[in-house]
Amino acid sequence: MKIKSAEFITSAVKPSQYPPTILPEIAFSGRSNVGKSSLINKLLNRKRLVKTSSTPGRTQLINFFSINRVFCFVDLPGYGYAKVPASVKKKWGPMIEKYLLTRETLKGVVLIMDIRRTPGMEELQFIDWLGSFDIPVILILTKVDKLSKTKQIKQKITIAETLNVDKDNLILFSAKTGRGKDDLWDAVKKLIRSEEAVQPLSHKEGI
Numbered sequence: 001m002k003i004k005s006a007e008f009i010t011s012a013v014k015p016s017q018y019p020p021t022i023l024p025e026i027a028f029s030g031r032s033n034v035g036k037s038s039l040i041n042k043l044l045n046r047k048r049l050v051k052t053s054s055t056p057g058r059t060q061l062i063n064f065f066s067i068n069r070v071f072c073f074v075d076l077p078g079y080g081y082a083k084v085p086a087s088v089k090k091k092w093g094p095m096i097e098k099y100l101l102t103r104e105t106l107k108g109v110v111l112i113m114d115i116r117r118t119p120g121m122e123e124l125q126f127i128d129w130l131g132s133f134d135i136p137v138i139l140i141l142t143k144v145d146k147l148s149k150t151k152q153i154k155q156k157i158t159i160a161e162t163l164n165v166d167k168d169n170l171i172l173f174s175a176k177t178g179r180g181k182d183d184l185w186d187a188v189k190k191l192i193r194s195e196e197a198v199q200p201l202s203h204k205e206g207i
Helices: 036-043 086-102 121-132 149-163 181-193
Strands: 006-012 025-030 062-067 071-075 106-114 137-142 170-172
Touching: 025 036, 025 086, 025 181, 036 071, 036 137, 036 181, 062 086, 086 106, 106 121, 106 181, 121 137, 121 149, 137 149, 137 181, 149 170, 170 181
Parallel strands: 025 071, 025 106, 106 137, 137 170
Antiparallel strands: 006 062, 062 071
């Protein structure tokens, strides 16, 4: 994907603050500190379009970005970080759910997970929730450069079994080396071009 322009549009906490429903949107979600901002920046060949922080839970708004002025990336707040105030957490759930359920131009969600961590109930429930509303999901395992090739394979199998999906549904990604960038772009482009182009997750039999 050739990126000609990548521009921040706006931040929002409620539908009245969303941009007009004109361009197709791909949302990015994941546990705090999984490297979501770094992944988006790497995809767009930008260093600081999406602000990165060493403090997990920093993103507390829904941030919209126009890509080539033909589609949008939507950065959702990270979840699962204990030090985020409870009052903030209570706002995140309804805010994110409202966006995912009401946004007509949403084509799918990229769910980002740290390959070094086995997914928990939050990931499982989120994937099931998306499936119940027929929202396509792309599963990404990031920070793969931090593991040896042998450990990458082992973790990919473990995570696939935990999520009850085929391991081929998991894309390995590294913001440092760029691994998986083309595969992720291919998946994103299919979602943008056609809602029917991406098949449902292939659940493994007998698990």
